[in-house]
Amino acid sequence: MGSPAEPKRRVAFMLVYGLGDVSIPKLGCKTPLQAACVPNLDAIASAGVNGLMDPVEVGLGCGSDTAHLSLLGYDPRVYYRGRGAFESMGLGWQCHLEILHSRCDLASEFTYSHKLFPYSFYQQSNFATLDEKTGIVTSRRADRHFEEEGPILCSALDGMKLPSFPEYEVRVRYATEHRCGVVVKGPRLSGNISGTDPLKDNRLLLEAKALDDTNEARHTAAVVNELSREISKILVSHPLNAKRLTEGKNVANVVLLRGCGIRIKVPPFEKKHGLWPCMVAPTKIIAGLGLSLDIDILEAPGATGDYRTLLTSKATAIAHALSAPSQTCPSVFVPGEDEHKPGRSDGYDFGFLHIKAIDDAGHDKATIFKVKGLEAVDQAIGQLAKLLWQAKLTGNFQYFICVSGDHSTPVEYGDHSFEPVPFTMCRLKDFVGAIGGESVVLETSLDPFPLPTVKACEDLNEDIALEAERQCKQVQSFSGDSVFELNEIAAARGSLGRFPGGEMMGIVKRFLKLNA
Incomplete structure (x- = not known):
């Protein structure tokens, strides 16, 4: 996407599986997103546009497969034929x-x-x-x-x-x-x-x-x-x-x-949206869904699709895929073959980074782990932003960051629910301004880090969790709408209002066009 004379516009889309939640007494009647210290997520919200999204439609507690179809622009009521x-x-x-x-x-x-x-x-x-x-x-x-x-x-x-x-x-x-x-x-x-x-x-x-x-x-x-x-x-x-x-x-x-x-027969993602897509998704159902839409599945060593996943590896794979051909693009999974094939030589326009562990926390009713897991996701976003910013400095690329969830998985319920999820999107350069400038971004460590263990998190008491939240630096409104933090309550004040997931790709493409 983009002519040789202008920077290529590319989107890093992070989908946090089971992102949404409800207010929890143990967290002082806050949601895990509200209780977590997530300065990078807050900076994206501060730097861009926000809204509340019903993955398929209002009041529907959907599965991940139907939700992903909807978010990627394929109406599940038309195309879905089972998992x-x-x-x-x-x-x-x-x-x-x-x-x-x-x-x-x-x-x-x-x-x-x-x-x-x-x-x-x-x-x-x-x-x-x-x-x-x-x-x-x-x-x-x-x-x-x-x-x-x-x-x-x-x-x-x-x-x-x-x-x-x-x-x-x-x-x-x-x-x-x-x-x-x-x-x-x-x-x-x-x-x-x-x-x-x-x-x-x-x-x-x-x-x-x-x-x-x-x-x-x-x-x-x-x-x-x-x-x-x-x-x-x-x-x-x-x-x-x-x-x-x-x-x-x-x-x-x-x-x-x-x-x-x-198996569904649908127009390929690139034909439908005009964006060359790739995906990091160790969770097999999501990888298979991506393959059904002709989305390349990238290899990310150490990415497991569970609590033990290596988020740094996922962020690195997506960043390299979005910064090719100046970087080496990760190899691509081919179903039915033992070997991988090279990724697209000219890189990708739409990088889908899928994180499963937060949904597991909801299913396992692991309240503190969901808080700490979201903080780990935030750390990975900081690493992704650094890698993309380094690529942007070449002058070849203009990047956008988008974050949302496929559905809510409240820890109080232990299952998917019908609550909407927050959605946020911004230009990378505005994120850099909101987080404190280029020096802050470039100082981010790229060292791999593990997700916290569930047992260790559940041994923490609520005072420790809330103390971490109180010490978190607050990011003020930088540009875009008046929202300056990412959570279920703040997103409701965003300029996008409340919208169905089937409109998400349209919003993403309009945002790219407006910021060309």
């Missing part, structure tokens, strides 16, 4: 235009295609815990920190056979945290079935049922139910689970299956 293709593509399976069953929590996603077998289905799954005596799912996530055990259990499941359906091939692949992917290939499968996931802890494990009166749907439900039972048999007898039991940990003894869908 299955997104999860599967993110895991590296090449999904053509085929029916896919969606996300399961040791849940799963399924597809059926016309390659090799008449049909196949893909599943993205969570390792979960089942009370075998009562049939109740006591925990839909056996353990978030499953990086060592997950691949071992996946290896035990890979290639398993279904006694009543020996003609089917079953493959299993580890994803991130408590998740894995499963693909079943064979004939006579239908996507029109219900799932086994009760969707809440402490509810009975469900059986898959046909949702129409076809033989294929009834047959598929039988296959899925046997698949669930056979996976549980293997997991229950695995020595790793015996070890976890002696250690007092949750066992991973069930796979919950839910949803179905087909």
Whole structure:
């Protein structure tokens, strides 16, 4: 974007998964964003325009997949066909235009295609815990920190056979945290079935049922139910689970299956918006969604999509991609291949940086971790701004920074909610003015830093958390509208008002045009 005679206009968009929240008594009736010390986020708000965004529409507590589609300009009511293709593509399976069953929590996603077998289905799954005596799912996530055990259990499941359906091939692949992917290939499968996931802890494990009166749907439900039972048999007898039991940990003894869908066919992001896009998204469903929109997925070493992710690596990958060709662009993930390909030689116009850990904090009801996690996100923004400013000094680029969330995940609820999320966007040069000048930006350390651990954060008391908030330097209004801090309350005063997520890309493009 931009002619050779003028600086290329490029956008760094940071999407903080589960950003929004509600007022929490433990934090003095503040939201985590209000309680956190986030001078860089506040400087973006001070330097630019702000508003409250409903990711899809007012009053809808949406999933991340539908929210991301909406934010990127694709109406989920028109294009959404389930999570299955997104999860599967993110895991590296090449999904053509085929029916896919969606996300399961040791849940799963399924597809059926016309390659090799008449049909196949893909599943993205969570390792979960089942009370075998009562049939109740006591925990839909056996353990978030499953990086060592997950691949071992996946290896035990890979290639398993279904006694009543020996003609089917079953493959299993580890994803991130408590998740894995499963693909079943064979004939006579239908996507029109219900799932086994009760969707809440402490509810009975469900059986898959046909949702129409076809033989294929009834047959598929039988296959899925046997698949669930056979996976549980293997997991229950695995020595790793015996070890976890002696250690007092949750066992991973069930796979919950839910949803179905087909891969979407949509205009590529670049054709729709006129911006060459790239993405850093270790979370498989988001990476797969990006691939569905022809967005290049960048490699960022140490970026894991969980609490242990390396935010500095994400910021560096996006900064280099947005400053190419003067910098070496990170390599790009190719589904179905073991190797990566080089990134776009001329760089990218729209860099999507995805951060998952804040959503995990909401789901885990980890109040202080969400505060401290947001402070870590703020630190990463400072690093991103430094790298972009260094590239801007060459005179080849004009940068913009945009920050928002895909939905609210309040720690009081432990789940997604319908509250809107704050949105903010500014020119990088105005951010530099708001944060205190070039010297402040260039003094930012680029040393990698870890996210705080959940346990360490929850050991902090509320006085420590609030003291950190009181000591945070306040950024005053610099330019743009009258907002000078990023949070759910302040954003409501912004010049953008309250708007649906489907308008976000239009706002971004208008902001670029007005600041050309």
